[in-house]
Amino acid sequence: MRGLLLWCAQNPWLATHVPRWRFARRAVRRFLPGExxxxALKAATEFRARGVASLFTLLGENVTDLADANKVVEHYEEVLAASAGVQAEVSVKPTQLGLDIDPDAAYDNLQRLTRAAANARTFLWIDMEGSAYTERTLDLYKTLRAEHANVGLALQAYLHRTVTDVASLMPVKPAIRLVKGAYAESPEIAFTAKREVDENYLALCSLMLPEVKRRNLRLVLATHDTVLIAKAWRFGQALGMERQQFEVAMLYGIRTDEQLRLAREGFAVRDLISWGDAWYAWYLRRLAERPANMWFVARQLLP
Ligand SMILES: Cc1cc2nc3c(=O)[nH]c(=O)nc-3n(C[C@H](O)[C@H](O)[C@H](O)COP(=O)(O)OP(=O)(O)OC[C@H]3O[C@@H](n4cnc5c(N)ncnc54)[C@H](O)[C@@H]3O)c2cc1C
Incomplete structure (x- = not known):
C-alpha cells in the first residue's frame, strides 16, 4: 500500500485530476488548516498560546519555471514579515526554488530567504526531497551554512548514506532536523523495514545529541514516533541535557495531543503547518506514512 501510494504521488494524470475531486479536498483538510x-497564521497563534511554536511551509515542489520560483520567494518574504510574534520558522524545498532548472538560481533564492529570515530574527530550514537531490541539497546547505548561522537541513534516517553525511556536516556546525524519510527509495540505498529505520534513527541521535550538549548544535527530532522520542530523551538526560534543548517537531493534524503533552512537559515543540493549493504529492506521502488514513479518505465519499 505504501509503494502504491508513493507511486500515485508521482503520477502526473492523478496529480492533475485528484485535486479537482471534492471528497479529496475535504480529506486533505485534516492536515491543513486551510489553503x-x-x-496557517491563525493556527500558529493558537498553538503559540498553548506553548507550541510553528514551522511554516508553502506546499509545492519541482517548479518548472524560474518566475514561479521567484513568486515562491516573494511569498515567503511576506510570510516572514507577517509572522513576527508567533515564533515561526520556515521550511522550504529546493525544487520549489528552482533546483531542477538552475542550481545557481536555487542557491540565490535560498540566500535571499536566509537573509529575510535573519531580518525577521528567525530560522530557515531546507527540506530533504527524494534521493536524486540529496547530494545537491547537501552542497547547497554547506555553502549556505558557511555564510549564515540561521539555516538548517533535514536529513533522512532511512538512507544508508546519512551516517556519513552527518560526519561530513559536523565541521560546519550544522542544524539538523532528523526525519525518517517520506519518499519511495530502493533497498540498495535505503532501509525499508521500519525496525531498521528506527534503529538508524536512534543511532544517528546518539551521534548528534552529544554535540547538542557540547557545542549547542541544533537537532530537531521531526517524528511522531513518541517511543523513539522517549528513548532519545533518556539518552539526552544521561548527557545532562535541559528539556528546552531537546527539540521535537510534528506535522499539523497528527498527534496533536502528544505535541501538547511534550510542550507541557517542558520540551521545545514545533508544529509544521502547511498551506497552498499544491497539496497533491505531499498529501499522498502523508497517506503512505499511515495507510490506515485511507479509511478517513474513504469516509469523505459518504454523504
Ligand atoms: C516536522 C517534520 C518535517 C518533515 N520533513 C521532511 C523532509 O524534509 N523530508 C522527508 O523526507 N520527510 C519529512 N518528514 C516526513 C517524515 O520523513 C516521515 O515520513 C513522517 O514523519 C512519518 O514518520 P514518523 O517519523 O512520524 O514515524 P512512523 O513510524 O511513520 O509513525 C509513528 C507513529 O506516528 C503516527 N503517524 C505517523 N505518520 C502519520 C500520518 N501521516 N497520519 C497519522 N498518524 C501518523 C502513527 O501513530 C505512527 O504509528 C517530516 C516530518 C515532520 C514531522
Missing part, C-alpha cells in the same frame, strides 16, 4: 497563509 491560504492566513489560516
Amino acid at each position: 491560504g497563509f492566513e489560516a
